[in-house]
Amino acid sequence: xxxxxxxxxxIVLVATYLTWTASRVDRLHTRAATSARALDAHLVRRAAxxxxxxxxxxxxxxxxxxxxxxxxxxxxxxxxxxxLTRQLRKISLSAEDPATAGVVGASRxxxxxRQVHNxxxxxxxxxxxxxxxxxxxxxxxxxxxxxFDVDDPTLDPPxx
Amino acid sequence: xxxGIVCPYSLDVPGGVQNHVRDLAGTxxxxxxxxxxxxxxxxxxxxxxFVVPAGRAVPVRYNGSVARLxxxxxxxxxxxxxxxxxxxxxxxxxxxxxxxxxxxxxxxxRGPVVATFHTAMPRSRAMAVAQGILQLVLERxxxxxxxxxxxxxxxxxxxxGGAVEIPNGVSVARFATASPLPGWPGEGGTIxxxxxxxxxxxxxxxxxxxxxxxxxxxxxxxxxxxxxxDPSDLLAGVPAAIRARIEFLGLVSEEMKARMLRSVDVxxxxxxxxxxxxxxxxxxxxxxxxxxxxxxxxxxxxLDGGEAGVLFPxxxxxxxGAVLGRLLDDPDRRAALxxxxxxxxxxxxxxxxxxxxxxxxxxxIEATEGIVLDELPDLx
Numbered sequence: 001x002x003x004x005x006x007x008x009x010x011i012v013l014v015a016t017y018l019t020w021t022a023s024r025v026d027r028l029h030t031r032a033a034t035s036a037r038a039l040d041a042h043l044v045r046r047a048a049x050x051x052x053x054x055x056x057x058x059x060x061x062x063x064x065x066x067x068x069x070x071x072x073x074x075x076x077x078x079x080x081x082x083x084l085t086r087q088l089r090k091i092s093l094s095a096e097d098p099a100t101a102g103v104v105g106a107s108r109x110x111x112x113x114r115q116v117h118n119x120x121x122x123x124x125x126x127x128x129x130x131x132x133x134x135x136x137x138x139x140x141x142x143x144x145x146x147x148f149d150v151d152d153p154t155l156d157p158p159x160x
Numbered sequence: 161x162x163x164g165i166v167c168p169y170s171l172d173v174p175g176g177v178q179n180h181v182r183d184l185a186g187t188x189x190x191x192x193x194x195x196x197x198x199x200x201x202x203x204x205x206x207x208x209x210f211v212v213p214a215g216r217a218v219p220v221r222y223n224g225s226v227a228r229l230x231x232x233x234x235x236x237x238x239x240x241x242x243x244x245x246x247x248x249x250x251x252x253x254x255x256x257x258x259x260x261x262x263x264x265x266x267x268x269x270r271g272p273v274v275a276t277f278h279t280a281m282p283r284s285r286a287m288a289v290a291q292g293i294l295q296l297v298l299e300r301x302x303x304x305x306x307x308x309x310x311x312x313x314x315x316x317x318x319x320x321g322g323a324v325e326i327p328n329g330v331s332v333a334r335f336a337t338a339s340p341l342p343g344w345p346g347e348g349g350t351i352x353x354x355x356x357x358x359x360x361x362x363x364x365x366x367x368x369x370x371x372x373x374x375x376x377x378x379x380x381x382x383x384x385x386x387x388x389x390d391p392s393d394l395l396a397g398v399p400a401a402i403r404a405r406i407e408f409l410g411l412v413s414e415e416m417k418a419r420m421l422r423s424v425d426v427x428x429x430x431x432x433x434x435x436x437x438x439x440x441x442x443x444x445x446x447x448x449x450x451x452x453x454x455x456x457x458x459x460x461x462x463l464d465g466g467e468a469g470v471l472f473p474x475x476x477x478x479x480x481g482a483v484l485g486r487l488l489d490d491p492d493r494r495a496a497l498x499x500x501x502x503x504x505x506x507x508x509x510x511x512x513x514x515x516x517x518x519x520x521x522x523x524x525i526e527a528t529e530g531i532v533l534d535e536l537p538d539l540x
Binding site for chain 1: 322520522526
């Protein structure tokens, strides 16, 4: 009789662990996906702010870079965003101009969001590598999250 | 924004993390946010109104010093209740790596969590063993802040993942307006030192030998020292003739600290290592006192590569003496250093630092909910 209690006990423990692992996998993937949405929104904001600045200051190269960042396909987006960062670093920033302040602020937020997103991707990828998770195919419902690999977009704050 | 802040160490004892939490909470409230601070504290002691005491803390030996922590089922229940009642937009925990209220809060949190790492703890065997458990804690944190480059390095190399470097804040106005102690700094020049002078890495002996050498030719030069410790340890190795020119204040309050920093002509930080940020330097800079510091990475950063204060080769008492001698004889140079320092320290003023912290809060909320918040206070 006691062996039955033992077996049931072990089954309950294993089931609890599996449920917990499955919900952990779900949670980490949901985090990576939501932070990707936030990052996307911030990148769009930065490109829009850069486009406004480019029109105001009449810098055609910057405008083109902002446009192609906005229109880029997912697989070209990192390169397009890096290009926009390079264009932004070329211009001299002045503290008084609201358009410039907008770009500096938006760039800083992109930097923060990118970092948080990449941390979340790292956590999700780490749990995907676990043998148990792979064996049971717990990640089947979730696409593999990807790092957003760009140069640090933070601009030096304007002086003066 | 409704912010819940968790401090792992008892507010009844002074300490860097505790001061940080208290100042941050006060500044955030001044900016219009709602803040509740959960910390180990005696219920009958007096605290600022935003503090929620989580009961008495137990002393635990950790990292070479005694930390007072709360940990266990009763603390866990209190943390859960506080989080439920608080209905916070974001939870901000400090030092979540140690078994503490912070760790409990991270494990019971449901919404966005931001964590600040203060110490630059070296990689230890205990940490390697706890890596699996630590990972469970870290993966519930959305935004990570490190208060120094060194603390950030530990984050990146040992724990994996990045961290935003946001320095410790300093209440510039409180230091800039403190009134000097009566009779100080006096005519013959005064050198200041604050800290645990018995601790070897604070480098106090380096300062003492430089002072002894200088005192021989400068009959009115004085040394003002504050910090915990026994005065007889302080004066060990000092010639009897000079002892009267060393004034010891003992352990000082925050208010006295500001007044003490305003009472000296030059502040010296002779540390030989181990300092991850150099809070005292920003405080001296805020007080308008020129700083002379060892050429450590952290100090060089705070002093803007030597523009906002003078650096000397770490541990070199002769070099320190030479630097001090020149500085004491040159009021114009002292004024120039103090002027540059006040520009630099403006970037460490609490309102500026807290605005950067709020940006991390916003990022954590956005990343957890997949939305973008409306405009935040502008940082310029």
